[in-house]
Amino acid sequence: MGKEKIKICEEFYDIMPPEYRELVDSSTYGKEGRGWKDVGVAKELIEEHSLCAGCPESIAFRYVLACLPNPEDTVMVGSTGCTSLVFPHVAVHNIHSLFGNQNAVASGLKRALAHRFPGKVKDVVVLAGDGATVDIGLDMTLQSWFRQEKFLTICFDNELYANTGGQESGLMQKGFVSKMAPAGKKFDKVRLPEIAEESGCHYVATLTVSKPNRVEKAIRQGVLIAREVGPTYIQLYTPCILEIGKQAMEGLQEMRDSEGPNERFAFKEYISEEAKAYLASLEKEKKPAAIPTQG
């Protein structure tokens, strides 16, 4: 879908809601080289959010949307949780259905779009929390990778169930005391990035959202590789400041503290040989869709 599809006829322009007019006038649909720097300017990138003040997820969400290479033909799939409170504000089609079934929904969706629009790019991006991705939905997360379904899975890892009030999750650190882990979590943080690699993902990245350039590169690679090669996975640390006892302004520092060389969110990236060859071909072609060289 291009901007021409959302254009308003002159006669009706003044009666359309201001949100819609601004979407037509200043969205970044079709803009080459869009990225995180459009946050705060482009209409479709969540002006207001309904998360807690200072929530790192709110900025992560904006980066993700700003860095989609092709938002005018991207459909997102969410799940229940804090992310589902933001999706209604987003100006790309997005689906919320049940808790944990996001990768199954995305599998059907991607296949339907591929069947209905052969030869046209239609990206599908899953964005869900760690409970949805790793606990209740793990089966469907992994099976979509085994089947080589061509979409990007993004996990907002806040290491607990935030929206229900801070219960233990599989991605929580061992020993952390929380609701439903009253004596501290008894087992290690699930190593989903390694599992993703073994399960057939062609691109896997683990990072915080403290460095927007890095997030931008990861998201673009994740979408493009998923489009052309196979499933991709990005795990972003978006700490729940509320549940780990931090103040609204402390989210950024928490992420910085967690991404040092030996910390659990040290930047890690895996790219399959096939995906590397694809990225190299993009570089060679110098297509406008190529990956920014700045990291």
Next chain:
Amino acid sequence: MEANSVIGTVNKKGQKIVDPEYLFFEAPRQQYFMTGSEVVREAIRRASVDISVAYPITPQSEAAAMVGDLYVEGYVGDYFRGESEFAVMSQCAGASFGGARVFTTTSGPGTLRAYENFPMWAGSRLPILINVMVRGINSPLNIQPDTLELGMILDTGMLIWHAETAQELFDYLLKGYIVAEEPDVHLPIAVVIDGFFVSHTKDMVMIPSADLALTPYNPYRSPVPCMDMEVPPVRMMRDPFVMKSNYISYATHASWQQEIRAAIERSRKHTIRLIGGLIEEENSDADILIVSSGTAVAQGREAIRLLAEEGIRVGIVKVKTLRPFPHEEIRQATKNAKLIFVPEFNVVGWMAREIKAVIPDNHRVIEGPHVAGGMTLPPEVIVEEIKKVLAGKKEVVHG
């Protein structure tokens, strides 16, 4: 309508897209002798299905695999095996959100594994067609025909049609899409058959040529936006309802739920046009009536024949659609009956409860006979039940 513009064109498989009413009522048909599973394959061959997702569970596995053959032959756009019924129904949802016509099948424990998806399908207004081949649900383990699961999905917001025969199965699969996809309905539909009794037995079926196909689904006739980024992504609400502990939130949810029930009722006019009424009556002026759905009706017919030989006149009311439930039709059809027997293939007698809930003087309803767990329901058992009650010595142990 845009849907009509494809009529007369030829699809990728070389099938001619024809007006649905022509396909249903006018196109020449040929007789075949085939199993219920094969009937499913032949219906789907003509149904212009875009996506089908399969999962093995007895007794629907055979039909689900045959749809895979159709995919290889090019009659179905895409097809794969999901990882569980919960996942399969979510995959079907994703495909339907993306504007595809979707087909799937399930049975018994699979229906319950999938359960959470059904109200979500209805709430999202996804016109997915699911062929439910009912069987017993655990425990103890059972793979035999039993309609208990059907009583559990009645109020999921789906349309539910219960086919008695292979012929009805064929027709309901095709007609079901047309009704479910009407803009003023646009709901999922379960086309139900009794597992094994219909799926695995051979029956005579009249089928139109495989060179004809149903008009494809047009997702832009949906009352909600198709999630394909081909229509503007309106911001549907300022804040998500779930955030708002206020009247708007409750009212929105409640009215949306009411609208789904209203859409089920609005399907009546389309359904009556295509399947000739929500019930079927035979001698319904008799003092004694048998009212049920599915295979129980077939057995009831035999019972009526046996009783007629003894001079006892019994009529029958066959319920074709469980949702919408034909409450007014059943009230009318049973208004003169003194005794209403409800034979069922399940232990609880949910159909009798449904009927009791909508008719006056419901002491007239005799709940049974019931069989469960895959037992057959010989006509003689129905005859015996009726004679016992008539003799005033009913001491029947159900189940």
